[in-house]
Amino acid sequence: MERFFTAHCLFKKIYREGYLFKRYLRELQQSYRLSADELAAYQRRQLRDMVQHCYKNIPYYRDQFRQLGLKPDMIRTLSDLSELPILDKQTVKDNFDKLIDRKRLTPWCHKAKTSGTTGSPGVFIRDRDAIVFEHAAVWRQWAQAGDTGKKRVTIRGGMVVPMTQAEPPFWRYNPIHRELIMCCYHLSPKTGKAYIDKILEFKPSVLYSSPTIVYTLAKLFKAYRVRYPFEHIFMSSENLSSEMAQLIRQVFDAPISDWYGQAERVAAIATCPQGTYHIQEDYSLVELIDTPNGKELVGTQLRNKVMPLLRYRTGDYVADESPDCTCGSNFRTVANIIGRLNAYLVTPEGYRIFNTTHIPASINNLIETQFVQEKPGEVRIKVLTNGSFQTEDREALIQKTLQYTSPTMKVEIEEVSHIPRGPNGKFISILNQVESLN
Numbered sequence: 001m002e003r004f005f006t007a008h009c010l011f012k013k014i015y016r017e018g019y020l021f022k023r024y025l026r027e028l029q030q031s032y033r034l035s036a037d038e039l040a041a042y043q044r045r046q047l048r049d050m051v052q053h054c055y056k057n058i059p060y061y062r063d064q065f066r067q068l069g070l071k072p073d074m075i076r077t078l079s080d081l082s083e084l085p086i087l088d089k090q091t092v093k094d095n096f097d098k099l100i101d102r103k104r105l106t107p108w109c110h111k112a113k114t115s116g117t118t119g120s121p122g123v124f125i126r127d128r129d130a131i132v133f134e135h136a137a138v139w140r141q142w143a144q145a146g147d148t149g150k151k152r153v154t155i156r157g158g159m160v161v162p163m164t165q166a167e168p169p170f171w172r173y174n175p176i177h178r179e180l181i182m183c184c185y186h187l188s189p190k191t192g193k194a195y196i197d198k199i200l201e202f203k204p205s206v207l208y209s210s211p212t213i214v215y216t217l218a219k220l221f222k223a224y225r226v227r228y229p230f231e232h233i234f235m236s237s238e239n240l241s242s243e244m245a246q247l248i249r250q251v252f253d254a255p256i257s258d259w260y261g262q263a264e265r266v267a268a269i270a271t272c273p274q275g276t277y278h279i280q281e282d283y284s285l286v287e288l289i290d291t292p293n294g295k296e297l298v299g300t301q302l303r304n305k306v307m308p309l310l311r312y313r314t315g316d317y318v319a320d321e322s323p324d325c326t327c328g329s330n331f332r333t334v335a336n337i338i339g340r341l342n343a344y345l346v347t348p349e350g351y352r353i354f355n356t357t358h359i360p361a362s363i364n365n366l367i368e369t370q371f372v373q374e375k376p377g378e379v380r381i382k383v384l385t386n387g388s389f390q391t392e393d394r395e396a397l398i399q400k401t402l403q404y405t406s407p408t409m410k411v412e413i414e415e416v417s418h419i420p421r422g423p424n425g426k427f428i429s430i431l432n433q434v435e436s437l438n
């Protein structure tokens with residue numbers, strides 16, 4: 001079996017799962033069970049530390065505090081935060097240099113380039129502390145569900161083998177994590193049997209993926225009349241409809257955990273073993289702000305000191321808080337996360353492309369990008385530009401689309417002055433008018 005960047009995986013494990021990771025995981029396992037008062041005290045300590053840091057070391061916040069006549073000790077609790085204005089993606093872009101603590105900018109930092117919700121690129125820097133803490137927070141959910149390093153299959157949005165490869169293997173093996181990493185881009189009725197055979201041969205305990213991909217996989221298993229009992233399925237990124245959940249349970253017979261996060265890492269929501277969504281109150285400070293579209297998640301980071309985001313609006317919404325859960329945690333509960341959309345493009349070869357967010361990320365002069373499919377094998381990219389979108393930008397966008405979908409995809413670019421929003425005012429990055437999931 002082809003091995004997957006073993007040296008890189010080993011480095012990643014050492015970087016993310018060393019002494020610091022173990023300390024954070026211990027802390028996080030304790031804070032999950034804090035009483036309401038203890039939790040509030042924990043948040044106040046973390047917030048005080050972060051606000052002091054921002055005032056001393058981040059030029060953007062120092063200026064803002066001065067303009068507002070605020071001193072760091074005036075921001076102590078979640079409700080005090082409302083003294084500060086809400087931060088949006090455009091403000092982060094406009095003030096990028098002033099939001100960074102240069103002393104903490106080391107080669108250990110990670111620069112995440114994201115197209116976010118509107119298809120326009122943004123850059124966020126995370127330091128090692130924040131990366132390791134994030135990893136420990138996710139690991140806590142895995143451990144609660146009984147996974148402490150079991151044999152796993154991962155099928156996510158990343159491209160594992162290039163689209164030009166037509167024959168298996170469409171996967172790689174990462175021996176460090178006993179993980180079979182399968183390519184979601186090659187998953188189709190034509191290749192389905194190869195995926196099923198590989199999973200049966202590998203005998204994984206757990207599956208890491210997103211609902212659309214697991215649903216596609218479940219449909220293929222059903223078509224070949226094969227069932228495979230996973231011990232647990234972990235999902236993130238999109239909403240799981242009841243129809244999808246029903247088929248997934250029928251084929252894979254496994255409990256499902258869900259994780260919500262975003263590239264900016266300002267808020268996390270995770271299901272507990274009871275299946276209830278809990279705001280991860282020790283991960284960041286989360287405000288639920290009433291808007292005409294519902295309650296918007298606004299998050300304040302507590303760890304990422306190289307580029308801290310205070311009161312950052314995510315553009316994501318939650319359904320009303322649900323009743324208390326019996327799992328023993330005092331973290332607030334929500335009924336659901338609204339607006340995580342499930343859509344994909346179909347290539348001429350019948351492959352489904354579940355993720356287009358990295359396509360516009362490196363293209364210049366784009367503000368918003370929407371991929372519209374009106375016929376299979378064809379895509380029309382609606383672009384809202386800053387007015388300086390040149391022929392070379394257009395060509396780069398086409399080439400990148402071909403690279404991440406299919407070399408035979410028919411690509412058309414349409415410059416528009418507005419891209420209409422979907423339900424709840426949410427931006428839709430893939431609009432498939434040919435095929436829907438349910």
Ligand SMILES: [Zn+2]
Nearest residue numbers: 272276325327
């Ligand atoms: Zn719970």
